[in-house]
Amino acid sequence: MEVFKTNIIPSKPSFIGEKKTLDYKAICVFAATGFFLDEDAYFKEQKVLKPAHEFQIESNSILSSKPYFQWHYSPIERPLSQIVSEFAVLFETIIKEQVGNQKVILPLSGGLDSRTQAAALHYLRNEVQSYSYAFEGGHDETYYSKKIAQACGFSFTAWKVPQGYLWNKIEQLAKTNGCYSEFTHARQMAFVDQYAQMGDVFSLGHWGDVLFDDMGVSDSLSFNEQVEILLKKIVKKGGIELAESLWKSWGIEGDFKTYLKERISQLLLNIGIPESANAQIRAFKSLYWAPRWTSTNLSVFESQRPISLPYYDNRMCEFICSVPEKYLAGRQIQIEYLKMRMPALAKITWQDHRPFNLYHYHWNRRPWNLPYKIFDKMKRVLASKSLIQRNWELQFLGSENEEELQKWLFQNPHFSKFIAPEVVSDFYAKFTDDNQVYYSHSVSTLLTLSLFAKENL
Incomplete structure (x- = not known):
């Protein structure tokens, strides 16, 4: 008998059971949302082990299971400055434990998650090889990443994701992620052969934007309204239409929309955080979206070098449950951490709030942002050709x-x-x-x- 414990947010799925009978209902959910829900897999007899559980397993079967962590909302009131200090100690401790003295491979963007990692790695004096990529024929997404790397003194590589990069790697990708994520999202696959020579371990910033922000709703939002919000968040354009076509072609009884809504409702009900709609929606996303969508293509990185994910750490999840929602809203903790630990990074433009930085981003509203909005629109109108903005444009x-x-x-x-x-x-x-x-x-x-x-x- 084997005892197996899954993380609160698993970085990869742990499958149990055999591949025998196709689970058509589960595949319809995948068609609608882009990921498999809860324990679902392509086959009915095969399941994915639930997050935050301890299992007793024998002969490829589960003998018993019990949860060791339940998402909750237990806010401890204290000043924001204290919370930021607690985060700094925790975040830097986790990163130090995860990467040690190894050379770190750090993907950078113009956002906050990887920028926060850059500040921590700079403070810890790690050797870092950073990189970023932009679409061929698209906006230069490496512009702010390069500035962040320069401020930290990191080595930096800028790549262009080329047209049609997918086709000579598509079968390799299918084996790597098991076809558990549709292929337009794994643009890191374009450079998979170059990662191994860059360093010893990846430090990846996934899920920081979910844990360290609110969900954009009132905490008093009703349960039924939360279900509707989740359906809007997870269902992709054209997804319901495709799922319904598959449902009908396979002769499945009932109605797909009803089936999906009932499943979302039951999973949300099981979380049980009635005092905070934001905390409950965050918990839902962390239980079902992070491990079954966000984590899926981490396998591309892991196929070349070990991966570390500071925001996935169990201690980070526990910390989030203690933070009042008013301090999670608007990314305040990460912003104040950057101002405290490395003001030079806080002064670099926040890509989502161009042209403002972390000291002035609250000016990103009329009338202060109007001159930039006009300038940016004129630049796009005058461009000689349409810019590539989405992964699928390069592939299809x-x-x-x-x-x-x-x-x-x-x-x-x-x-x-x-x-x-x-x-x-x-x-x-x-x-x-x-x-x-x-x-x-x-x-x-x-x-x-x-x-x-x-x-x-």
Whole structure:
């Protein structure tokens, strides 16, 4: 018998059971949301072990399980300055334990999560190789990342994600993430062969933006309203339509929308934080979204070097439960930490609030941001061609991309036995008929299911 304990936010799924019977209802949820829900897997007999549980396992079966942590809201009132100091000690302790004296590989963006890590790593005097990437033909997303690296004295590499990078790596990606995330999100795959030479361990900033912010709702939001908010957050454009088509083609009884809403309602009810809608929605996302969506493509990094995730640490989750919501709202803790630990980073523009930095971001409203808004719009209007803004544009647009996409959608015999060809043709036609933004998720999901069929059916 083996005793196995899952983290509060697992960085990778732990599967148990055999691959026998396809779970069509679970696959419909994946089609609608982009991730599998709760314990679901592609097969009914195979499950993913729940977060924050201790299991007794024998012969690929669960003998018993019990939770060791329940998300809660137990705010301890103290000044923001004290909370920031507590965060600093905890965050830096976690990072020091995770990376030690190894050379750190640090992906950077113009946001707050990786910037906060940069401040901690600079304070801890770690050797860091940082990098960032931008879309070929898109905005220069490396601009602020480079400034952050320079302020910290880190080595920095700027990459361009090229057109059509997916196709010569797609089968490798399918094996790496198990087809548990649709393929337009893993742009890190474009550089997978270059990571190993950059350092010893990744330090990744995933989930900081969820833990250290509010959910944008009133704490008194009713339970039914919370369910509706969650449905809007997790359902992708065109996702319900694709799920309903698959549901019907597979002859599943009942109604998909009703099924999905009932499942979300029950999972949310089980959390049981009636005193704070923000805390309850954050807990839902941390239990079901983080491990089954955010974590899935961490496997790309881990295929090359060990990964560390300071915001995933159990102690960070416990800390969040003690912080009053009024201090989590608006990213206050990370902002004040950066001001305290490294003001030079706080003075660099916050990408989400261009052109303002962490001292002036509250000016990002009319009339103070109007001159920049006008300038930015004029710059985009005068641009010689449309800028690439989304991952799928690099993978699906253009004749060479279309040829590769059509090959997987229409020339894979394993896939045509799995998904009705008329469903595939219908959604591909909708995608090509000037509805690309709305149906890009549907097409990417069908592409992912095609690779799943080739690997498993």
